[in-house]
Amino acid sequence: MSQSAVYSDLSRLNAWRFHVKQLKLGHQQRIVMQSNGARPSPRKGRGMEFSEVRLYQPGDDVRHIDWKVSARSQHTHTKLFSEEHERPVVFVVEQSACLFFASQHCFKSVLALDIMALLAWATLNQEDRVGGLVFGESASHWVEPKRQAKSLLHLFNHALNQNQQLTRPGQGDNQAWLNALNKVAPLVHPASRIILVGDCLNLDNACHGVLRQLAKHTAITAIHCEDPIETSLPASHSLALSDGETEFYLDGQNTQQQQGYQNAYQQAWLNQQSSLSRFGIALCRVSTADKPIEALIKQRLLRR
Known part of the structure; x- marks a missing residue:
């Protein structure tokens, strides 16, 4: 992979601005319905x-x-x-070691920042405030939501700082998500819109507790970044996999192992989707094999 597929940079994040000039954020209600397979329901009140x-x-x-x-x-x-379109939009974006890998196009850590940039520029397009924090290998910094490109650039710079500190793949850290959510919770204004981006399968019960409270007065969308090799094994006689600490081998042509691997991932996805849906939180996913803009439009996270 090229260097730009492994690490992001400011020019890359800024360039997404011109790809979403005619786009805005999708309506939260429609994202929730699509994510959870719900039927459309009439919108109460006057929007x-x-x-x-x-x-x-x-x-x-x-x-x-x-x-x-x-x-x-x-x-x-x-x-x-x-x-809804007047809500401050707050991003909570992961840049941890568990995102520092990919089998296609770009690392998941780069994809997470691409998603943030696309949705953030779309937020400014509709004249909403945007801010948040990016957590990873060092202390995170809160950027107060503002209706300014300058403020968004501050968020990008903090994100790139976290991104550049990644050096090797590793296991997911549930505590990192919990720490980030606890930091954001008292800073978010009521009626804000919160967008989580990262490995959302690492949101555990402690994270669910914080999200449940936040969901009482905010709208929350979780966007899971994944890679095709996580969802199914490629056809190979011997495939070496590592979590950054230990290495193990699987036979990609063993039907039983293939099916078990796929089932385990799908069950983890369904469990997380079910847990978050109880709080009215939509769980979506974007793969490193996807074209980010097309994937976001398809899942109604972006709209024309």
């Missing part, structure tokens, strides 16, 4: 989603008064709503 409750102010719509909160507090409160 608005609940944001928060605050004290009533002259001029507020009386139809939005929260009578339960008002009765409990003895002060009139009103519900605030925000349109």
Whole structure:
């Protein structure tokens, strides 16, 4: 593979801007429906989603008064709503050793940054705020969501710093995801949209606990980066696989091993999808064998 397939750079991330000039983020509701196989349901209200409750102010719509909160507090409160396309978009992107490999096109770590860049530029296209953090081999830095390309470049620079520190493949670190989510949780404003990008099969029960709380007041999409060699074994008499610490061999022409390998991955995917769907979180996936823009459009993560 070429150097650009192993490590990303600023010119690559900036170039995606011109590929999505006519694109915007997909609607969260449609992504959830497609991901979970749900039927379309009518959108409630006037395309608005609940944001928060605050004290009533002259001029507020009386139809939005929260009578339960008002009765409990003895002060009139009103519900605030925000349109989906006005939401701040927060990225939580992985750059750990488990993404530092691929069998096709580019490393999963590079793919994760491509996905972030494509969706981030699309966010700015619709004049939304964008920010977040990228976690990996060193301390992560929070970038406050802003409606500025300059702010997005700060996020890119932090991402590339994490990317350049990867040197060898390794096992996934569930604690890294948990630490990142715990760091983001108190910083995210209600009604934000959170997009997770990385090896989302490493989101464990502790991560689910944080995500469940976040999903109460934010919309969350998880995008899993995968490689074809993870989903099925290539036809080979002897295939050496390694997790960065130990090495083992599989017979790619052994039908039983092939099927067992595929079943294990598919079951892990279905289990994660089922767990996240309980919180209203869509789980999507993009492969290193895919063309990123086409894959994102197909899964309604991007729209024209």
